[in-house]
Amino acid sequence: MTSWPNFRHAVPALAVLAAVVAARAEDTFYAQRVAPILEQKCVTCHGEKKQKGKLRLDSFAQLMRGGEGGGVVQAGEAKDSALFVRVTLHPEDEDFMPADSKPPLTPDEVKVLELWIAAGASETAPLSSIQGAPALAAPKAPMVALAPDWRPRAAQIAQLEKALGLRLVARSHLPTDGLVLRTAGAPGRCDDAALAQLAPVADLIVEAELARTKITDAGLVSLATFSNLRALDLTRTAVTSGGLGNLAPLGKLESLNLTSTGVDDAGVARLKDLPALRKTWVFDTRAAAVAEDPAASAK
Amino acid sequence: MKPGGLKSAPPQTMNPLSTDHHLCSDHGGEHPTVWDLPHVPHGLKREWLGLETRRHFLGQGVKALGWAGLATLLGRSAPNLLANAPIPGAPAMLPHFAPKAKRAIYLFMAGSPSQFETWDHKPALADLFDKDLPESVRGGQTLTGMTASQTRFPIAPSIYKFARHGKAGRFVSELFPYTARVSDELCVIKSLHTDAINHEPAILQLTTGNMFPGKPSIGSWLSYGLGAMNEELPTFVVMTSKMPHRTNVQALSNRLWSSGFLSPEHAAVALRSGSDPVLYLNNPKGVASDVRRAMIDGVNDLNRQLFERVGDPEINARISQYEMAFRMQTSVPELADFSNEPQSTWDLYGPRAKEPGTFAYNCLMARRLAERGVRFTQIFLRSWDQHSRLPTNIKLMAEDSDQPTYALVTDLKRRGLLDDTVVIWGGEFGRTVYSQGTLTPENYGRDHHPRCFSMWMAGGGVKPGLSYGETDDFSYNIVKDPMHIRDLHATILHLFGLDHSKLSFKFQGLDQKLTGVLPSKVIHDLLA
Numbered sequence: 060m061t062s063w064p065n066f067r068h069a070v071p072a073l074a075v076l077a078a079v080v081a082a083r084a085e086d087t088f089y090a091q092r093v094a095p096i097l098e099q100k101c102v103t104c105h106g107e108k109k110q111k112g113k114l115r116l117d118s119f120a121q122l123m124r125g126g127e128g129g130g131v132v133q134a135g136e137a138k139d140s141a142l143f144v145r146v147t148l149h150p151e152d153e154d155f156m157p158a159d160s161k162p163p164l165t166p167d168e169v170k171v172l173e174l175w176i177a178a179g180a181s182e183t184a185p186l187s188s189i190q191g192a193p194a195l196a197a198p199k200a201p202m203v204a205l206a207p208d209w210r211p212r213a214a215q216i217a218q219l220e221k222a223l224g225l226r227l228v229a230r231s232h233l234p235t236d237g238l239v240l241r242t243a244g245a246p247g248r249c250d251d252a253a254l255a256q257l258a259p260v261a262d263l264i265v266e267a268e269l270a271r272t273k274i275t276d277a278g279l280v281s282l283a284t285f286s287n288l289r290a291l292d293l294t295r296t297a298v299t300s301g302g303l304g305n306l307a308p309l310g311k312l313e314s315l316n317l318t319s320t321g322v323d324d325a326g327v328a329r330l331k332d333l334p335a336l337r338k339t340w341v342f343d344t345r346a347a348a349v350a351e352d353p354a355a356s357a358k
Numbered sequence: 359m360k361p362g363g364l365k366s367a368p369p370q371t372m373n374p375l376s377t378d379h380h381l382c383s384d385h386g387g388e389h390p391t392v393w394d395l396p397h398v399p400h401g402l403k404r405e406w407l408g409l410e411t412r413r414h415f416l417g418q419g420v421k422a423l424g425w426a427g428l429a430t431l432l433g434r435s436a437p438n439l440l441a442n443a444p445i446p447g448a449p450a451m452l453p454h455f456a457p458k459a460k461r462a463i464y465l466f467m468a469g470s471p472s473q474f475e476t477w478d479h480k481p482a483l484a485d486l487f488d489k490d491l492p493e494s495v496r497g498g499q500t501l502t503g504m505t506a507s508q509t510r511f512p513i514a515p516s517i518y519k520f521a522r523h524g525k526a527g528r529f530v531s532e533l534f535p536y537t538a539r540v541s542d543e544l545c546v547i548k549s550l551h552t553d554a555i556n557h558e559p560a561i562l563q564l565t566t567g568n569m570f571p572g573k574p575s576i577g578s579w580l581s582y583g584l585g586a587m588n589e590e591l592p593t594f595v596v597m598t599s600k601m602p603h604r605t606n607v608q609a610l611s612n613r614l615w616s617s618g619f620l621s622p623e624h625a626a627v628a629l630r631s632g633s634d635p636v637l638y639l640n641n642p643k644g645v646a647s648d649v650r651r652a653m654i655d656g657v658n659d660l661n662r663q664l665f666e667r668v669g670d671p672e673i674n675a676r677i678s679q680y681e682m683a684f685r686m687q688t689s690v691p692e693l694a695d696f697s698n699e700p701q702s703t704w705d706l707y708g709p710r711a712k713e714p715g716t717f718a719y720n721c722l723m724a725r726r727l728a729e730r731g732v733r734f735t736q737i738f739l740r741s742w743d744q745h746s747r748l749p750t751n752i753k754l755m756a757e758d759s760d761q762p763t764y765a766l767v768t769d770l771k772r773r774g775l776l777d778d779t780v781v782i783w784g785g786e787f788g789r790t791v792y793s794q795g796t797l798t799p800e801n802y803g804r805d806h807h808p809r810c811f812s813m814w815m816a817g818g819g820v821k822p823g824l825s826y827g828e829t830d831d832f833s834y835n836i837v838k839d840p841m842h843i844r845d846l847h848a849t850i851l852h853l854f855g856l857d858h859s860k861l862s863f864k865f866q867g868l869d870q871k872l873t874g875v876l877p878s879k880v881i882h883d884l885l886a
């Protein structure tokens with residue numbers, strides 16, 4: 060097992076970070092767990108467009124303001140909070156929410172509301188401060204954009220696809236989920252020169268499927284400019300240990316597949332400073348097997 | 359079609375299609391059609407004909423683009439799709455949300471392995487050998503004709519032992535010494551249930567979501583919803599496997615992997631188990647590749663003319679199938695050439711992987727297909743239907759499939775493919791706790807049982823090491839977390855980034871879905 064030296068430095072760095080970003084909205088229990096439930100189940104009637112009962116639940120401030128019947132959250136007392144009480148009535152009760160046979164909250168969602176109110180109904184309490192909350196359905200992908208919106212460059216993307224014989228596929232309907240560089244249909248057409256020509260859209264590509272292509276170490280220089288790259292598959296390419304150093308600027312790279320390449324332990328060692336790298340595969344190479352998840356093996 | 363059905367109608371209102379006996383169309387002469395409606399101007403009827411199908415409408419749009427490359431017929435690539443005008447009737451071709459799985463390999467254990475000897479360990483039954491199953495458990499359930507006449511329903515404990523394996527400490531049957539090694543990768547579901555008690559409808563329900571034939575298969579829905587990752591190979595591939603023994607073998611038919619009402623190009627290509635995976639793929643002697651290309655271009659041109667005249671989407675499907683066949687002339691020989699596999703492959707899958715058509719060979723082929731971007735590969739292994747001599751026959755089946763199954767999961771994992779490939783293992787229903795036929799300490803059989811059965815999934819965003827759902831002490835009824843086949847389908851689509859309630863196709867006046875109209879849900883507990 061190769062040790063993962065960057066993790067030796069991770070703890071102090073994280074401590075500093077934690078102090079700085081404690082109030083970042085995306086790390087709070089409210090933003091991560093409570094707001095998504097309200098957004099999904101409540102704001103159709105209690106939001107910007109409709110305010111039934113003069114109540115809005117589309118922001119923390121609005122939630123705390125309450126509706127025509129007064130406040131809906133009594134911090135620390137779920138059983139005295141209308142937000143909790145109204146969703147836990149008998150479904151036949153005329154006060155039951157969501158009304159009009161709209162999809163009710165799941166038991167897990169109710170539990171999240173209960174725990175949050177019991178813990179003080181804070182906007183800023185970090186996610187980790189409230190223990191025991193059930194995992195939410197459809198864990199929300201972090202709402203951070205993985206890449207810039209590709210749509211303004213759609214014409215350019217289409218032109219590059221045509222010229223280079225490869226594909227640039229949106230990962231989902233969300234235009235900031237980035238593009239996949241896909242070469243499975245014609246791996247032989249994708250070479251170092253083709254990669255270089257992708258420069259105008261390099262920042263849009265979050266996944267590069269380059270298995271069995273003609274990429275060499277020289278191509279990795281172009282790849283280094285794929286600033287939002289998360290996953291890179293170099294299976295069965297001519298890449299060697301010498302080239303891997305070129306990947307150093309890929310600060311977001313999380314997974315790297317080097318199966319059946321010319322890499323060895325020296326090359327793998329060059330990867331140790333990639334801060335986000337969690338998974339590396341080196342099957343059928345001269346490198347010793349690396350832990351797939353260094354975080355797990357460090358324990 | 360009943361050609362010439364309108365021959366007595368006045369010429370000015372005649373359906374132009376009905377005069378051509380060689381056309382295949384839904385409206386080739388049956389009564390009544392739009393053409394029989396009074397007071398509708400002839401021009402309007404012609405317009406209706408022109409817009410007869412949404413695909414024809416789509417085809418007209420594509421024609422305007424000059425038929426630039428058939429591979430882009432349906433705008434396979436998303437940015438292209440958006441760059442041009444949105445095409446009415448075209449499927450999403452994009453996941454609704456970012457997917458975890460890019461591909462699936464479905465190991466279909468046709469005939470249905472007993473859950474008692476495989477994944478639903480019931481140690482307490484050992485003390486109940488040959489006791490009668492309490493009537494309260496069976497609850498008056500209708501039995502199949504095969505056991506309805508039995509006077510007793512004696513409990514048959516598993517003859518095979520179980521032991522804990524892996525970090526998760528899961529009980530795995532001694533029938534699966536290899537699969538036990540990857541126990542921690544598996545998510546075993548013990549609480550599946552289905553509606554059908556006989557094979558054909560049950561297999562159809564698993565493969566197409568409906569026990570009546572004519573619905574698209576899971577792989578067809580994925581092809582329709584997401585398009586191809588590799589245009590050189592089919593998006594959906596099916597393989598059947600040689601059987602280690604043959605008892606109660608059910609026939610497999612292509613309705614299990616048909617595209618139903620979706621365009622035929624979404625149907626699976628079935629790879630044969632002989633030396634030629636696809637028949638007639640090689641050019642005849644003396645026919646060079648460019649000659650073949652010219653021939654296909656000529657045929658396609660004729661088909662296109664016919665399509666412009668008729669608008670039948672089947673014609674477009676035919677064109678794309680010619681194109682696919684041509685591309686497969688190059689891609690399939692390379693795919694089926696195992697000579698570049700390293701020794702480690704044969705060590706892993708075992709020597710039988712060299713014999714075309716074995717389950718081991720098919721598992722290795724599935725890995726090669728996954729490497730090349732094929733979205734959905736379904737391997738059928740039949741003869742799990744052990745109504746009698748279960749202890750002997752289930753062992754033959756396990757011995758044939760255990761190592762290749764383990765090998766596939768292991769191989770995908772070491773090559774970095776398991777993260778985005780979901781492997782699914784299971785039959786079409788469960789089997790009864792009571793013996794069918796005579797029960798002895800060494801021998802028994804089990805009848806069909808739709809109320810509960812076990813499957814497993816691995817990789818592709820499924821939670822590894824999990825056991826989901828529970829059955830009662832007799833594995834007869836589900837006591838915790840029931841999961842209907844529809845939920846399984848909804849969950850599989852979810853792994854691919856697809857919302858099962860949104861992936862639909864308008865047919866017979868309904869928004870048809872894999873999960874149908876009955877309640878179905880994604881089982882979020884299974885997701886990693």
